[in-house]
Amino acid sequence: MDGSGPRVALVSSSYFPDIGGVEQHTAQVARELLGRGYAVEVWTVDRGRASVRTQVQGVTVRYLPTPLPTLSPRGVVSFLRKVPSAFREWAWARRDFHPDVLHVHCFGPNGVYAEALGRLSRIPRVVSSHGETYMDDHDVYGRSLVLRTALRAALRGARAVTACSPEVAADLRARFDAGEVRIVPNGVTTPASGPREPRAERRVILAAGRLEHNKGFDLLIEALPLLSEHVGLDIVGSGSQEEALRSRARELGLEERVRFLGPTSPSGVLQAMADADVVVVPSRKEPFGIVVLEAWAAGTPVVATSVAGPASFVTDGQDGLLVDPRDPRALAGALQRVLEDDGLWRSLASGGRRTVRRYTWSAVVDEYVTTYPGPDRPTPV
Template sequence: MAGTQSHGTLGAASVEGRPRIALVSSSFAPHVGGVEEHVRQVAHELRSDGWAVEVWSVDRGTGPVVRLVEGTTVRYLPTPLPTGSLGGVARFVRALPDAWRRWRRASREFRPDVIHVHCFGPNGVYALALSRRLRLPLAVTSHGETVADDNAVFERSAVLRTALRRALRRAAAVTAPSTFVLDELRRDHGLSGGDVVPNGVDLSLVGDADRSPFAGRYLLAVGRLGRVKGFDLLVEAMAGLGADAGVRLVIVGDGPELERLRALVAELGLADRVEFAGRLDPAAVADAMAGAVSVVVPSRIEAFGIVALEAWRSGAPLVMTDRGGAGGFVRDGVDGVLVDPLDGAALRAAIVAVVGDERLRADLVAAGRLRVAEFTWARVARAYEERYEAVSGTSGDGARVAGGVER
């Protein structure tokens, strides 16, 4: 990350005639996670194809600045929302004029033709307002934020629920990584239609077991240490396995549940069989997966599960939650073993089956390596490009677009 600026557009050259795309993300670098990776990779692919693209992200401590991140202009914008208290409303009223000026300034400087929201939150509220004000077509991609958020923000925020319903009605295109997410949007938030655009994975990052930072036989779990990810369920399953299973558990990542997980490990007497490795860079994660007996994804709910793609890429046998979107792309017994992680006995049985059967592991690995080729970021970007080209002539309510310039 380099080149902090107060204004201006960086790296926005495009092929003449293609719409200019603002990817409006709930979070971005320096923060890491599934949404951040998705938007980063899509921005890179769009730029490689000659599209003008910027990322507009929520200011989560960076300050309202513009930076060049891996060749893509990123604007960190304030997104104040009202809360239920009088003080919260007063703070919102004071902060709103400056926040709106910054969003309008972003639109004047970049002149987007399509606003594409990723992971609807406060970013989506402002994107919706800008889409209406400038009569710009809106695209919305849900990443499971309405069901797989540890803080249950959509249950607590009437503002977000209302804005999401309005955005889904207005949107010229709505996508999600799985039918599970689309079905939830249809059931609870009034979506009509919608398309699946799966996640992708960087196929150039191939793991090497010989470079794994961990020795011996181990299960690997990777992700943000939040309750939804179900790492506590996996720790409890380890206790039921017993030491004679011959494997230990390595957990890679950090998050709010770390200390609670450490306490659970101590309570269950697993200190010598469970290792917390902290956050690793992507190459080290790939190597760790390549050396694992199995990669286990025990999420209580998983909108998609990029970790599954990473396991396939690195040649790791996969044990995957069946709660959420994984059932739409992981084939049980073929390229992964699907299991309900809330059923402790079933989770233990799935792990035992994979750990104890070398032929099963080899079959899962072979099938996964073939399957992962379907999930490239290039294919994800092409799917979005088709939608941009389809929607850029008219806004969601049929109004002609004026190139992002208010008339």
Template sequence: MGGSGSPRRARTAGRRRVALVTSSYAPHVGGVEEHVRQVARELIGQGCAVEVWSVDRGTGPVTRELDGVTVRYLPTPLPSASPGGIARFARAYPGAWRRWADARAEFRPDLVHVHCFGPNGVYALALHRRSRLPLMVTSHGETVADDGAVYDRSALLRAALRRALAAAAAVTAPSAFVVDDLRSRFGLIGGEVVPNGVDLAVAGDARRSPFEGEYLLAVGRLGRTKGFDLLIDAMAGLRSGAGPADPDGIDAAAGGDIRLVIVGDGPEQARLEALVDAHGLGGRVVLAGRLDPTAVADAMAGATAVVVPSRTEAFGIVALEAWRSGAALVMTERGGAPGFVVDGVDGLLVDPLDVDALRSAIRRVVDDRELRARLVDAGRRRVPEFTWRRVAEAYVADYDRILDGDDARDRRAAETA
């Protein structure tokens, strides 16, 4: 590990000091925010000292205490190709770097653990190089499932990610799908799968569901990658009322009375609303907005099925949430789900780009009560495998391996001197 810096303080065994360097954090919501929040809590429970360092996205105070964790919101300016962009970066960088250097000096982490590599990862890589801080990287699928396709557009981020993967003492991702992408496109050698987790304490209660009657439920940020437009197209073919059989031999009335509820908000909301109107589904498709986690769990518990129609899904925490709440699962096969969902056993895997196939999968799970019961039972048996404690334990094992090895090198160097 190159670079120079102040001497590192002696570490106390079992009391690791870890900076979780994330692309986003509360008050923003999403998969990486929830992952880092839960992991921070579990790491503290396992004896680590933890701070969260997040990209400053205009959250207000630059340091907060959230859930007993110090959260620092740090600036991450990057240069752009234009002369004006380079000039703006030159003005902003000294102050930004001073904030990162101060965070290191005040918290004195043993290790920086990047989550969802972006500008946060660029600055963590710089700390690694300048201060000899061990670096660990966890990808959350940002290279494969980003609506903005930032890695296709930014040569700087592509180069920084390659360098960080080469420099990191450990690299993890939630699925083999993501690890394989890092290997094939960004030069990763090795890599470890650490699946996502779910909070088993938030089980959900159908009696408290905010929605009545029979409904399908979809949950997530309203972005193109999540494929909610494909799900709305599939709902358009589930015609209400009696009618002749479709070409696939399934009664056209199947699923006709069931509604679709989509929970979440995001940039695609207006387009999805227009698509609902274009299909004449105003009475059968509800865009419910964002709900708190308990209400989502209750809504899942009351749903006939939870549908995840993503064009690409790095892992799919929603699948774990569906299992936890006792909902049948219809899940995209595009991404990491085939690595943990067993088709026909604990979920139905389908290619959502094939809208007819998506529609048929929905019909199967709506019409077949016994199938639903089998999927629900299998999901409930599987979900205890995916706890946040197990995620944190996997990370701690990496920390111990990295830092114990680092300490051994320090001792050998001291003995030689």
């Protein structure tokens, strides 16, 4: 790129210092676009922190206020008091950066304000859904008329709508009246190191993600007693279900076999995966399953859910094993096969390393930039 590409504001529901899928996705897209000569800023929700403009790992980030009304009289009064100054900050960001496109990632309060600003300022919008419409354990979209209404309006008015998987696209069409939805999967940074061998010492299963009901970590704990006592489970992440998971592990006498490692950096997650013998994605629901890509990149075999997102891109028996995690015996059986059969271990690890080459950040951004306005893609009026 020669710098003539559009100026892109990536409007993310969350960003650093928070760590998670959308934060990493947005950061990688920002870096890739900057490397191609685009002018890029990340606009994200301030989450009660001071509204500031700063640099995060070479990317300009604006933390902006996004107050929304609630049903209580006090909530409405609070919203009416806060919204004028909040929107002034969004308007100032537009005047300061002059974006040619607002690219919303993970629609929430960030999307509400981006949609309002885009309509008033006639800035094209792209909406990319990462499963936020149905992965929230607290059903925020079911409870918030504001979010439901704003999302429907954003999908109708968007220049393009993308989803990370067919399941997410189907939800946008079924519940929020989306029209055409393009599938743009997640990406991953693949390491340069070659494949490794399975370890002979104590075997470790690793699971990573938000500790919420939909992620199915409780199902994995229920399956662990069916495996050898020499098999341990490491869980990376934090969330509202952590104490319930710890309690269930104690009830089953698994305190010495289950370790809760807490949240860690992206590099720390990849290292933990490389140190594990198998990575498990036991989700009841999962919009995509970036953990699968990370495990493949780390050279570690994967056992993944057959009832959620990973089933749309994992080929059972070639680059992973697919199993219904709601069946503890089936889940334990799949894990046992990988842990005891070194030939299968090597085959799945090699298959994953081949497949993951298709999921580069360059390929993800190739898809995104085709949705942006440009000389040959005039902005709709």
